[in-house]
Amino acid sequence: MRPARPVAYSRVQIALHWLVAALVLEQYASSGAILRSHTYHRLGWRPSASDLLLHSLHNRAGLAIIGLMLARLALRLWIGAPAPMVAVGSLAARLAQGVHFAFYAVLIAEGVTGAVASYFWWPMSAVHVILFDLLLALVTIHVAAALWGQFVRKDAALRRIAIWAPSSRL
Ligand code: HEM
Numbered sequence: 001m002r003p004a005r006p007v008a009y010s011r012v013q014i015a016l017h018w019l020v021a022a023l024v025l026e027q028y029a030s031s032g033a034i035l036r037s038h039t040y041h042r043l044g045w046r047p048s049a050s051d052l053l054l055h056s057l058h059n060r061a062g063l064a065i066i067g068l069m070l071a072r073l074a075l076r077l078w079i080g081a082p083a084p085m086v087a088v089g090s091l092a093a094r095l096a097q098g099v100h101f102a103f104y105a106v107l108i109a110e111g112v113t114g115a116v117a118s119y120f121w122w123p124m125s126a127v128h129v130i131l132f133d134l135l136l137a138l139v140t141i142h143v144a145a146a147l148w149g150q151f152v153r154k155d156a157a158l159r160r161i162a163i164w165a166p167s168s169r170l
Pocket residue numbers: 024027028031032034035038058059060061062063065066107108110111112113114115116117118125126128129132
């Protein structure tokens with residue numbers, strides 16, 4: 001039987017939320033090194049050691065993001081999430097849930113397309129690039145909604161996902 005809806009995000013959910021957000025920032029920062037090392041390679045020059053290191057970091061951290069998102073999805077389906085800050089069933093609540101689930105789909109697909117492009121079929125990189133634009137659009141809506149909640153509605157959304165949020169559960 002599915003347990004009752006939790007009153008707060010669990011510690012693990014909060015930790016994973018901020019770990020993945022930090023890794024997405026790192027993925028963006030390390031992606032320039034991939035483009036540079038591929039260009040150097042094409043020109044017959046040797047890519048710099050730091051670019052090769054960042055390239056390898058991008059691939060490994062990207063694969064880790066797939067695993068972390070699958071773990072988050074399992075947790076979300078298993079223990080759920082607290083009720084939305086806006087009325088259940090309202091357009092805003094459905095939009096927030098849609099954006100949250102789109103994050104799972106887009107981030108997992110982003111990792112898979114990156115891996116397919118790198119190890120099996122290069123043309124997939126075009127999808128990888130487009131998906132990142134989609135991810136940026138989702139992050140923009142998500143952060144705007146969080147700031148709107150914090151400063152206009154003055155609700156507790158940001159507080160309940162904060163690292164120091166009161167949560168006794170795993
Ligand atoms: C899941 C998280 C990931 C994110 C957020 C991400 C993000 C990015 C970004 C922002 C770019 C630059 C796109 C552009 O040129 O505009 C990029 C390029 C690239 N990424 Fe990822 N990436 C992820 C996972 C991976 C994985 C797992 C791999 C490989 C194992 C990978 C391989 C690549 C490659 C080969 C490129 C160059 C594509 C090209 O030159 O067209 N990425 N990625």
